């Protein structure tokens with residue numbers, strides 16, 4: 001029988017950070033990741049100050065600095081005249097070393113975490129291994145059944161199983177955890193366009209006709225996103241690629257000479273945007289964190305941040321009981337109690353932005369339903385430097401700062 005102390009399902013930001021922190025503290029941890037590598041384009045690239053500070057605590061700042069990256073110091077929303085972008089969070093104005101968001105391809109960050117965790121004898125990573133169901137005994141989750149890419153199946157028993165498997169989590173099929181869904185006004189399209197040396201850099205946004213554009217600078221190319229009204233994918237595709245690209249060029253005029261590089265709709269991937277959270281993140285033997293517990297919208301680009309902070313808090317609450325073999329319902333409940341207020345507040349702000357800004361802009365209306373009110377709001381946010389620090393701090397560090405367990409710090 002295969003056995004570990006902590007089975008982490010999913011090697012995304014939440015799973016890899018949790019596994020690294022536990023392994024460094026000497027807890028036997030096995031990560032199951034269903035894909036064969038971390039190479040997936042349609043993932044967030046933002047590494048926020050809270051994660052940069054964590055990497056520093058873990059002694060990884062120098063390794064991280066060697067990854068290809070761009071720095072962004074502002075977060076913007078289309079609040080201005082004619083939907084122009086207004087800075088709602090000036091992270092560059094915050095004090096401290098990490099007053100920027102690093103745009104790093106997520107696979108590079110995950111590779112770094114996996115490599116670092118691989119130095120610990122208590123860490124094991126099984127790629128191409130998908131958890132297929134939970135093992136249970138007398139109402140307690142005691143591990144998972146899994147299947148590998150070559151069709152092999154097995155069972156891994158664990159003192160604690162942590163679901164870090166994103167918004168399609170296996171745990172979401174458990175009726176007692178109960179999912180609460182919120183409406184989202186948009187879906188996202190993702191595609192690539194070539195980048196030139198004299199283009200802007202970092203993260204760039206723009207507004208077209210019932211479309212919001214965001215472009216992530218990946219050096220050689222732009223990873224482009226287009227937010228479209230929810231459920232309009234088929235209708236918009238039927239209208240043709242040329243009108244879409246013309247509209248994208250309205251949002252980003254400096255890309256107008258390259259939009260035709262997109263050959264067909266096959267190069268444009270749809271991502272269904274969701275916002276939800278579990279009412280309960282745990283049951284005996286099981287804890288859910290990151291998107292598995294609360295799927296985040298791309299608004300503010302804050303989902304990775306939240307997933308990493310969940311992992312840091314979970315490691316802090318669980319290291320000692322896992323080492324002592326006494327982990328119980330009280331410990332996993334404490335993690336939800338700690339992380340729930342930040343999650344609920346962040347999602348409330350995302351819902352506010354959906355309802356008052358993104359939804360109206362995608363419907364071809366002014367944000368806040370009234371251009372004057374939108375402008376007043378934008379002025380209010382931007383004119384007071386002191387006031388501006390509040391959203392900037394929240395975007396950078398979340399509502400509460402999470403510190404890693406002392407045993408994981410180097």
Ligand SMILES: Cc1cc2nc3c(=O)[nH]c(=O)nc-3n(C[C@H](O)[C@H](O)[C@H](O)COP(=O)(O)OP(=O)(O)OC[C@H]3O[C@@H](n4cnc5c(N)ncnc54)[C@H](O)[C@@H]3O)c2cc1C
Pocket residue numbers: 009010011012013014015032033034035043044045046129130131132164165166167168169170188271272273274289290291292295296297298300301302303304305307
């Ligand atoms: C369009 C869009 C854009 C976004 N952009 C940003 C952004 O720029 N910045 C940002 O911070 N956030 C962004 N987000 C949100 C962000 O992607 C998530 O909040 C974040 O990735 C959550 O991390 P996670 O580790 O919890 O889950 P995930 O990143 O979803 O990782 C889950 C992992 O589990 C694996 N897995 C799944 N099921 C199984 C299984 N059964 N067995 C084994 N492995 C499994 C998956 O392969 C995956 O590697 C965006 C979201 C959307 C929808």
